[in-house]
Amino acid sequence: MPLDDFGLDDQAACLRLLSGPERHRHDAFKSEPARLQHLAVRGLVRTTLSRYRDITPEHWRFDTNRYGRPFIDDSLDVSGLHFSLSHTRGLVACAVATFAEIGVDVEPRDRDVGLAELAPAVFSPRERARFEAMSGQARQDFFFTLWTLKEAYVKARGIGLSLPVKNVELDLQVSPPIAHFGDEIDDDASRWAFRSLHLTGRHIVGIAAAVPDGELKIVPRQTRAINPPLNA
Template structure:
């Protein structure tokens, strides 16, 4: 599983793994993934009421562990994780490994995991059909500029634009490692012309030029966004993987 040639590539690229749970249902395969989980993860797995959610949880945790073990010479079973004060998982410092950053997201139908060498990264994937009234959510939580842009669009275009804003916002918040402690209304995405850019309200001390944003429709009903704090570097390419590592 470990490939010593992979880790150096993270210096100049983001690796993104995109998995469909429906393609990983063989009982022996799933049992093998379950065996990789820690005791605490297995306890969490048992607390899920529905089989679909249990399956998604096992694949998500196994994807993280197997992905990391592709870049570092450590067994998938041996990874340990800490959480920051807002609950974002990080590789435990006690492992004493070189810098490696990851972020994971899942929705009905997809699990994604993004990996970099040492840069702050966030990823979000959403099913674009799951929200009945997207404008009511936007009016409550988005920035004034984003709300106005949504209302200026024809009604048939609003749902897609809503999820563009939503996934980008979630990815940025996750890259910052602050969760919902960072309200969506305090920053604004600008999508009229590429590349995607961000601006900040006075509450946020951040530099828009430090950030790279990418967005991808991975199906007709799923949208994915990546936020990467690459500082003064040029934009990094995204390398996509669609098989379990």
């Protein structure tokens, strides 16, 4: 969901959906862009999930694991429905799957975060060598393609920043990307599918998924604003 047209009416509609803790967090934001991103992504997940189950957006309840990953509260007795959220300047995203290990991350292509300083902490030696040989927008896109895919993997695993992401090496010279894991990751790379999407001209979206059976199939959908429930 692009945030360009997230107007006052949509913001008011989203506010009405929030739980008490979500509203408290919303009100605590000092940054207006961060507040709007939080509001939009909470509205997005609620209205999106209601398209898959007969639960109205305001009645969804969520919990988090000890690393902060959100999931549908067990009290709702919902099975076979899982999600991952991400938000950044200008865009919020919600990935929905029938399996638990799904992760999404989004970043603007022009974000200035000191890429050269971050690269040693997040890239394998081979990834870093390729990054340092690039310049301009290609260098930016390479960085954020890897960054979003690795962040999506971390989210899908649901164990927070304890994963040493520079030991997750991704080969972007093939399509779709292929992953190689160091021993520190303690996971089988062959379980995972990675996809990088340019859903807008300004953002890069990374998706990581461990599909229990079959191939990963992605169906992108863009909303102009937070959608009402189907029966509204």
